Amino acid sequence: xxxxxxxxxxxxxxxxxxxTMNCSYKTSINNLQWYRQNSGRGLVHxxxxxxxxxxxxxxxxxxxxxxxxxxxxxxITASRAADTASYFCATPLGNKLTFGGxxxxxxxx
Amino acid sequence: xxGVIQSPRHEVTEMGQExxxxxxxxxGHNSLFWYRQTMMRGLELLIYFNNNVPIDDSGMPEDRFxxxxxxxxxSTLKIQPSEPRDSAVYFCASGGPSTDTQYFGPGTRLTVL
Numbered sequence: 001x002x003x004x005x006x007x008x009x010x011x012x013x014x015x016x017x018x019x020t021m022n023c024s025y026k027t028s029i030n031n032l033q034w035y036r037q038n039s040g041r042g043l044v045h046x047x048x049x050x051x052x053x054x055x056x057x058x059x060x061x062x063x064x065x066x067x068x069x070x071x072x073x074x075x076i077t078a079s080r081a082a083d084t085a086s087y088f089c090a091t092p093l094g095n096k097l098t099f100g101g102x103x104x105x106x107x108x109x
Numbered sequence: 110x111x112g113v114i115q116s117p118r119h120e121v122t123e124m125g126q127e128x129x130x131x132x133x134x135x136x137g138h139n140s141l142f143w144y145r146q147t148m149m150r151g152l153e154l155l156i157y158f159n160n161n162v163p164i165d166d167s168g169m170p171e172d173r174f175x176x177x178x179x180x181x182x183x184s185t186l187k188i189q190p191s192e193p194r195d196s197a198v199y200f201c202a203s204g205g206p207s208t209d210t211q212y213f214g215p216g217t218r219l220t221v222l
Contacts, residue, residue: 030208031208031209033210035213041215041216042113042200042202042213042214042215042216043152043200043202043211043213044213045210045211045212048209048210088152090211092208095164095165095207095208096154096157096165096207096208097142097154097207097208097211098154099151099152100151101151102151
């Protein structure tokens with residue numbers, strides 16, 4: 001069963017624009033993670049936000065977490081063509097990490 | 110550090126053949142995970158090990174799948190006999206606690222004809 005679900009499923013933007021994607025989950029968590037997957041590659045960990053944190057930054061990435069709404073958002077600012085990838089949120093479910101279906105982001109030059 | 114290493118990167122085999130996928134985790138990581146990714150089902154956890162011991166294999170599809178971790182630096186995922194529906198990309202990942210950051214290998218793309 002999936003704990004987290006990303007929205008939208010796909011996103012197309014122009015280079016330089018911001019990209020925002022959301023993740024909703026069902027049960028209480030102690031952390032939420034975002035991963036990126038470029039075509040044909042493995043997943044790469046981007047950022048982990050703990051349940052007692054509301055916002056976290058890493059370079060051009062900004063992640064928010066709202067535990068009352070059971071949701072998180074990932075914002076990529078000033079997007080580049082190299083940001084074209086699928087982005088997954090991952091949340092703990094029991095003793096496992098479960099991944100959503102991902103948001104496919106296309107950044108057009 | 111070389112990261113998680115998987116081999117082979119691509120495997121094409123015929124239905125009924127045995128397939129063995131290999132993984133070398135990052136040194137010092139005590140958890141190892143095997144995932145399968147398909148368009149239809151997304152990323153599924155098959156099994157994970159902690160300190161070389163299988164902890165949860167509830168995601169293993171059926172008895173045709175088996176996984177071993179004989180030591181801290183090596184794991185295998187075996188499919189015998191393989192079927193066309195096993196065609197997918199199989200990822201190995203390693204990390205610390207099972208719900209913390211995971212580091213993925215490049216994957217093995219398996220095609221069963």
